Amino acid sequence: MSESITAPALAKLVGEWLAAGTRVAAPVSVNGKLFYRAISAAAEIHWNGGRPANSIKEFILPRHERLFSFRRNGHGVELEEGRPDVRDAVILAARPCQAAALPVLDHVFNWDYRDEWYNLRRERTVVVTLACRAFDEACFCTTVGGGPASSAGSDAMLFELGDGGFQVRAFTGRGRALFAGRTQVSKRDAPVPEGPPQRFDAAAIPDFNSPAWAERSLACLGCGACSYNCPTCHCFDIVDEGGAARGVRVKNWDACQFPLFTLARFGAQPARHAGRAAAAADLAQVPDLPQKFGPLLCTGCGNCARLCPVGLGVPEMLA
Numbered sequence: 001m002s003e004s005i006t007a008p009a010l011a012k013l014v015g016e017w018l019a020a021g022t023r024v025a026a027p028v029s030v031n032g033k034l035f036y037r038a039i040s041a042a043a044e045i046h047w048n049g050g051r052p053a054n055s056i057k058e059f060i061l062p063r064h065e066r067l068f069s070f071r072r073n074g075h076g077v078e079l080e081e082g083r084p085d086v087r088d089a090v091i092l093a094a095r096p097c098q099a100a101a102l103p104v105l106d107h108v109f110n111w112d113y114r115d116e117w118y119n120l121r122r123e124r125t126v127v128v129t130l131a132c133r134a135f136d137e138a139c140f141c142t143t144v145g146g147g148p149a150s151s152a153g154s155d156a157m158l159f160e161l162g163d164g165g166f167q168v169r170a171f172t173g174r175g176r177a178l179f180a181g182r183t184q185v186s187k188r189d190a191p192v193p194e195g196p197p198q199r200f201d202a203a204a205i206p207d208f209n210s211p212a213w214a215e216r217s218l219a220c221l222g223c224g225a226c227s228y229n230c231p232t233c234h235c236f237d238i239v240d241e242g243g244a245a246r247g248v249r250v251k252n253w254d255a256c257q258f259p260l261f262t263l264a265r266f267g268a269q270p271a272r273h274a275g276r277a278a279a280a281a282d283l284a285q286v287p288d289l290p291q292k293f294g295p296l297l298c299t300g301c302g303n304c305a306r307l308c309p310v311g312l313g314v315p316e317m318l319a
Contacts, residue, residue, distance in 0.1 A: 003183035007164040013182055014042035014092065023089040025059050027052050036094065045093060047160075049134060053307060055231035056091050056098045057105065060121045063253045067238070071246040082248075084117040086124060090178070093130040097141045097301035099153035101231030102127065104297060108234050126174045129154040135196045138302030140315045142195040144202050146300050149192045159190030166190075200319040202296060216317065219310040220257060226304035226313065227255035232297050235261070 005013075017024050018040065026045040028037040034052040036059070039045060066082040091099075106122065109115040132139075132148035141147055151157060156175030159167040167190045168183050170176040227233040237254040241247055254261055298314055305313025 002186050002189055003168045003170075003179070004161065004186035004188065005158075005166050005168050005179065005183045007166075009182060010166065011042035013179075014039075014045070017090055018042075021087065023059075023087055024092060025056070025089065026092040026094075036091070036098075047093065047130075051095060051136070051139075051302070051306075053303065054229050055101070055301070055303065056094050056127075057101060057231050057234070059089060059091060060102070060105065060125060061109075061118060061234060061236075061253075065117070065251045067249045067251055069246070069248045070242075072244070084120060086117070086120045089121070089125040091125060091127045093158065094127060095132060095301065096129050096148065096150040096152070096154065096157070097139075097146055097299040098231050099127050099129045100141075100146055100150055100299040101301075102153035104232045104299075105234060126155045126178055127153060128175070128178070129157045131157055131159045131190070131192055132195070133160060133191075133193060135193070136302070136306075138305035138313065138315070139196040139300065140199040140302060141300035142197070143199045143315070144296050144298050144300045146195075148195045159192065161188055161190050199315045202298075202318075217312065220312055221310060222257045222259060223309065224255035224257045225307040225309070227257060228253060229303045229307055231299055231301055231303075 025038050027034050028044050029046045034050045035054050036052045036056050068082050069080045071078045109118040151171050155172045156170040235254045236251050240249050
């Protein structure tokens with residue numbers, strides 16, 4: 001026996017979340033392209049396949065965040081601490097490869113320092129994924145240990161039944177609470193495909209000191225599209241904006257493809273970054289993260305392959 005919910009019942013439930021002040025993010029079509037966006041009505045949700053170009057990480061790790069403001073007051077300086085935008089949130093219909101990034105980010109932001117603002121948003125966000133019924137040539141979740149119905153990072157998952165309804169599987173207490181009393185008993189089980197074929201051997205990633213990496217990555221434009229839309233890339237910079245009289249200290253996304261990444265004021269860069277071509281530096285995170293935390297950084301979402309203008313996505317490079 002399983003649990004299911006009809007499309008009208010789910011739309012009504014989304015409306016109730018929104019009416020209660022809960023922030024709801026879901027795939028939305030914008031000028032013919034899909035993006036994860038905050039919605040104001042259930043009718044905005046795009047359910048008909050496809051993969052959003054961005055990632056759900058921006059709802060847990062904002063692109064731009066004010067840490068504090070400062071203002072000169074005579075011979076002193078007044079500081080006002082920033083306040084994170086933290087409220088109850090539901091991320092709905094995210095792909096499993098997107099949710100799988102969250103346990104990775106949990107390690108990163110609770111490793112040698114616990115990021116309070118990250119943890120507050122994470123604790124108040126429920127993630128409901130949508131199992132994949134199809135995949136494209138850029139998908140490679142099965143290569144890195146995932147799959148079309150992987151539960152990693154998900155509180156609950158929806159499986160399309162083909163008639164507009166969904167089978168509901170809850171994995172955590174938060175997921176069960178979200179759908180409590182809203183599902184009905186069903187004898188149907190939604191089919192799930194095996195997923196994309198193996199693209200490379202994730203356990204045999206080559207030495208990143210090889211000259212082949214530098215040669216291959218000469219085509220990199222340094223645009224940062226792969227990092228900004230990767231669900232697990234997490235680099236950021238902290239900068240002061242304003243003038244001597246007043247300003248703000250902010251935390252902004254950064255990317256190791258950018259020429260100013262880790263650049264010191266006196267013009268030098270750490271050898272670890274300067275000695276690598278940009279694309280190779282980005283790929284270095286694939287083997288680096290397991291050494292620290294166990295799981296691979298990459299979830300096989302394929303955004304890097306879809307968005308790179310010169311074909312330097314992770315699967316292409318590693319294959």
